[in-house]
Amino acid sequence: MTRRQLEGAPILDAAAGKKPTRTPVWFMRQAGRSLPEYKKAREGIPMLDSCFMPELLAEITLQPVRRHDVDAAILFSDIVVPLKAAGVGVEIVPGRGPVMDQAITTRADVDNLPILDHHVTEVAEGIRIILDELTGKQALIGFVGAPFTLASYLIEGGPSKNHEKTKAMMHAEPETWHALMRRLVPTITAFLKTQVEAGIDAMQLFDSWAGFLTEKDYREFVLPYSVEILKEVDGVIPRIHFGVGTGELLAAMGEAGSEVVGVDWRVPLDVAAERIHALNGPKVLQGNLDPAMLFAGPGVIRSEVARIKAEAARAIEAGHATGHIFNLGHGVMPNTDADAITEAVRIIHEED
Template sequence: MSRRELVDAPILDTATGRSPKRTPVWFMRQAGRSLPEYKVAREGVSMLDSCFMPELLAEITLQPVRRHDVDAAILFSDIVVPLKAAGIGVEIVPGRGPVMDRALSTREDVDNLPVLDSEVPEVADGIRGVLAELRDDQALIGFVGAPFTLASYLVEGGPSRNHERTKAMMHGDPGTWHALMERLVPTITSFLKTQVDAGIDAMQLFDSWAGFLTERDYREFVLPYSTRILAEVEGVIPRIHFGVSTGEILGAMSTAGSEVMGVDWRVPLDVAAERIDAASGPTVLQGNLDPALLFAGTDVVRSEVRRIKEEAARAIAAGHATGHIFNLGHGVLPNTDADAITEAVSIIHEES
């Protein structure tokens, strides 16, 4: 398809090294449970089902853009959507998260794991619906889950506090682990291709659980596969790479190849930039307001926004970063006041 020609889109300008007209901002999980209109739209529909309903997918994706004036929509989806599309038994259990019909434990289980090798038309149709409403200075960011996080859900059977089965397979049966990663990469890249072909303007590779790994294990068991996924869209759209609690592996993650590195709230942006620059050279930073501080009131948010922008400016001045996209250090918390989110976006834009 012919990609949209965006005019003065702050997020794309920043990601590609141009000067934006204002500080770009979007929030992870901006579409979803924090919005009353989301609860109305999704009433009686399961989370995963809503990801395969084009009109509903588009509506939920657009809700925070209309309400908050953020500079990008983030595709309403879930990291397990490509697994579901491939025919793997998974459901999102309220209050728990993705739960598999059965956990993988053997090489035979891995060899029999279905692979997604075709477009997901419902998602493509939903993306086209989103693009029809966005202004030409608002980007649509697609996303996929990183192979380590998906592998962990498959091996553990669901969310895990310690990832003991996952780490046991990595170290005790590395052949099976690498076979699992090889099995997941084409499913993830196929789902990413669906989004790119439908017209997304940028993408984020989201590794929820990578922060549970040592740098040594990340480099050996994860990095080669995340690198391959990001390489699929090199030179096509800007790429963002983000994980939770990844301060100790930011440098390693940055070598996977992305124009933007997301940073959670635990590491100051200028410190993160030094770690990233030392490993792979300067990149654009994304982050990193603590989501809990949206509960602390206007004065606190204004002060924290100023501090984070100052950290980013120091990193850029030092040559350790090339730009800054404002975001939270993780996703919007479910019971966040929607008006507080709108106000935060306004403050971020005011302080540009």
């Protein structure tokens, strides 16, 4: 395919370390959940089914771009979509999250785990529909889940508060763990390639549960596989790497190879930049408004936005960062007022 050549798209300029025309912003989980038009569009359709319906996934992806004036669309999908596409039995249970038909407990289970070996044509078609509507200033960000988070869902059988089965396998059966990671990487990269070849402009590797790990465990059991995935699109599109509760892992996550490192709301951006810079040199920062602040009214949002922009500016001035993409420190909460999101974007876009 011929990739779109976007000139002056704020997010891509920031990701490249150039000065954008305005502070770029997009929000994790901006597509869906909080929008009334999303609830109407997906009424009666299971979550995972909607991720395989090209017209619907395109419509849901585009809804927040139309409503909020964000600088990028984020592909409507879920981190377990490539597992589903490969033939793994998984459903998203409302109020709980992804639940597996059968948890992985043995090496035989790992060896029998299906691997995605084809393009997901429904997603590729949805991407083409999205790109037809986006302007030359609006990027489309694709995403995949990192192998640790997918492995945890598979081992625990669903969401977990403590990831005890995951950590037990990691330490008591390291060969089985590494075999599982080696089996997941090709599925994740195949799904990423589907998105890249369909025309996404940037991508995010999303590691929901990495914050439950020590740095030692992250480096030994996770980092090599995240490096492998990000290397697949090195030099092709900008890469963002984000995890939740990963303040102590930021330097290690910076080693995975992305141009942009996402920071959750727990660590000030200038502090995060110092941690990342210490081992990796300067990178672009993404983040990091606390999603709960969207409930606190425009005055609080304005104050928090100013603080975060100032932290980013200090990091750039100190040579610890090369740019800043505004985002939340995690995803939009389901009961967030859509008008509050629109107002937050307007405030973020105001002249500094």
